Amino acid sequence: MNVSTPSASSAPSARPSGRAATALVLAGTGRTGSRLAARLTARGLTVRTAARRGADVPFDWDDPATHRPALAGADRLYLVPPVMRVDYAGQVAAFLDLAEHEGVRHVTYLSAYGIDRAAPQVALRAVELDLAARGSLSHTVLRPAWFMQNFSETFLKPMDDVITVPTGDGAEAFVDAEDIAAVAAATLADPDAHAGAAYALTGPEALTVGRAAGIIADVTGRPVTYRDIDRDEWIRHTVAAGVPAAYGAMLRTLTETVAAGLGSRPTGDVEKVTGVPPIPFTAFARRTARAWR
Template sequence: MTESPQTTLVLGGTGRTGSLLAERLIERGRNARTAARHGAAVPFDWDNPATHADALAGVDSLYLVTPVMRVAYADQVAAFLDLAEAAGVRHVTYLSTYGADHVPPQIDIKAVEADLAARTTITHSVVRPAWVMQNFADAHLPVINGAITVPTGSGTEAFVDAADIAAVAAETLLAPEVHDGAVYAPTGPQALTVGEVADIITAVTGQSVTHQDLDPEAWIDGAVAAGIVPADYAVMLRWLTGTIITGHGSTPNDDIEKVTGQKATTFREFAQRNAHAWMATAEV
């Protein structure tokens, strides 16, 4: 008799890494149950605990994506992990953030990592990606009036493709015993300024794109005033941009190739694959 494949609950299952991860797991013969507030296989809302137990039913592993646009959530996540353990989850892969060791104390990224490390009945892996390339092709850092507006100065970042993040996460979930306790920091193969990113988009699309730098506090205040982010999230934006501005952005490593056997996607390859996103913007 053939055993049924194991099931991974993918939080953020309609998101940039979660949707791609679910596809990879299914291709490799594992059940992947996507969970999100809308549009996923099962409803899941961090603020509605009534959705948690059903999402976890029959699940043995978990892709943990914490509440978005928040900085304080460790207690909420801990309660969910307690429930997950009781439901039979035995491995968790956590989508963390590059440089989490240096995160400001107001942000609970490192607290969740510590919580997972302290649990003895489950194994865990941590994925700490650099800024994702998809930021430039969606509403996070869109091209508006021919410019990418973000305060990063002349600092560089090894921007990474969400597909590569998903590929790393998939390996940790498919072979948790191999990756137990591992911390991976997926990056792209090049450290680029946002100006260089704009140059690549220009070369690929034929549409002129530049980087518009500005005062970080003005940018953050504008995002809060416009309701794009809540006021307490300003500390996260300040940390993320400040890290790049001060020359401490992510630097290329070989974690993607080490874990998956495949080389990391270059930004030019990503731009060629997603040129339609910027062409559509130019036509509006």
């Protein structure tokens, strides 16, 4: 289980004295950010969402002029790194320098399952190590498995009732973005209780993509099936569709890991943090059935 024990005694206070708790949520219109913002608001925190468009404040990783205004007054941060990229550790480090200067005292970082075993130069892991080295920030790392929402929103969504991806008979403990948001909300609402922790977030069962396709077929009444594909061919198609070539290489690694039987396996971390068992894929599929009809 990819979990480290919180160490609140060595962590700085999440909020300077006399300062109201304000959470800045990066990617605030995204799959986890939008869900997280609603949960934090329900907990009574002041929340500011940030994204290139449609959020409370504009935020663009490639436009440093948007960074300081987004951070103003925030003492805690939900950090989502740049998407569709593989070389951003320096960019995130500069932003964290600014966040420290502006008074942020806790960061909850959206990483990925198994990244603790990656080489230090891999960007996701490099950011984890950077956070661990910062003495004036406490931090919590979230390492989720593949999102269930990939089946309804991104690269696992059925096309003509077929899910095509090179994962073979390998299984993955897909996790609902609602559970990721619930864990993130707990860590940002009470940073001291989760300082120094790393949580591997999964669903309650490991499923092959073929089994997931069968569940979608059951709840929708559509003949949804899974088709394996040559990995090189699949990568060529994804790059041709606009995915950067460097990110295509990352997708190769991710699908190879699952196909080799080394995909994520269920952990108890969602329930450990929230007190509620993780959402099963069947429940997600029933809730999401309209997306496939």
